[in-house]
Amino acid sequence: MRFSKAAAVAVTTAALALGVSACNDDVPSTNAANPAVSAAPAAAHPGAAAQSGAAVAPGGRTSAKPGAPAGSAKPTAVSDRCHTSELKADVQLQPDFPGKAMVMLTNIGKRSCSVYGYLGYGGLLADNSRVTLNTSRVAYPGPSVAATLKPGTTAFSGLKWSSCDKSDPTCHVLAGVIVTPPDETTQLTANVLDDNGRPLPQLTVSAAGFTVGTLQPSNEGVVFTS
Template identity: 35%
Template structure:
């Protein structure tokens, strides 16, 4: 059965099969800055700064619509405020490769004692051991953001997709971590990256991000 993440990945026009890599379950580290927001949808960040790891940072912004969905997919109330970085835990799910792509779910879980919402796209950036960003800023895949209500312990995921470097011929680097920024937040979460080399320059080196959906993407 094709997973929800695989359905998102099918939007890209690639032909060959990719390899599999796992990811680390290492606990994320909260950082004072943020990863670059995804670009390419005409939405600009509301400011920029530098994080202490040395990477360029900016606020992650996500567009919203009038609908409100709970983390289980049912219609819910719109009274909860958005989830803040300090209330969330980040992780990267298992790769679901296919059609020349590597596809990873970026998962945010509500670790607070209150219900909050996520709406839009995450920010994301690969970094090396010194905190320097590797590769260009991710772009946003077409999607329809919907407000997801997360009760304590519930999760939402956004798809991270990039071309398999062995297929595209792009130059690669092996990140030490990935920074994940919740929508409309400036602080990011750092998760150890164990997903193998990623494309950083050359042909088909741009990563793409999808809007958040309820669940873990598994």
């Protein structure tokens, strides 16, 4: 059987068309009915950044190291971040929840600045020496929300611990609490206040150490209830 030249050209053209169609099966359509999808970057977890200089163990537990930067998951420019010298911290015990406190981080500087993430913690003994405390960070009451602090305004977080008998050799008898703001490497000494807002001269903390919640722009819900 003989094919005309025109028929041969038609067969070749059809074969090429089929080949192009098969290659395009793997290419996402960009028309209105099926727009191409771009993968969004994964959101950073509040515990993803450096956490008081300690490695993160399963379950999110860390060992706080005074002098190391506290953890922050949201990058901020150095010029926007609150620095230690611009802040003060108050640890207010909660009368309805023993072993729980609201931590208030207040901007005492002259500019607005931002905080995000977790505070780092350590302890001061009676001789003013520092002690390392175990610290467990949890996303309570939820992921941290960036707080832009104008001068005189405050961010909040929760803190809890178990008390202990001072005769127990593993009990930490603290004369003070030191706090490291997120991404900072220097500390400030917090004002630890009792149920009536008076300075507390001594705080006993078990070997389990502190459980720390996230920084929030509002005090609503930040106090641990259990």
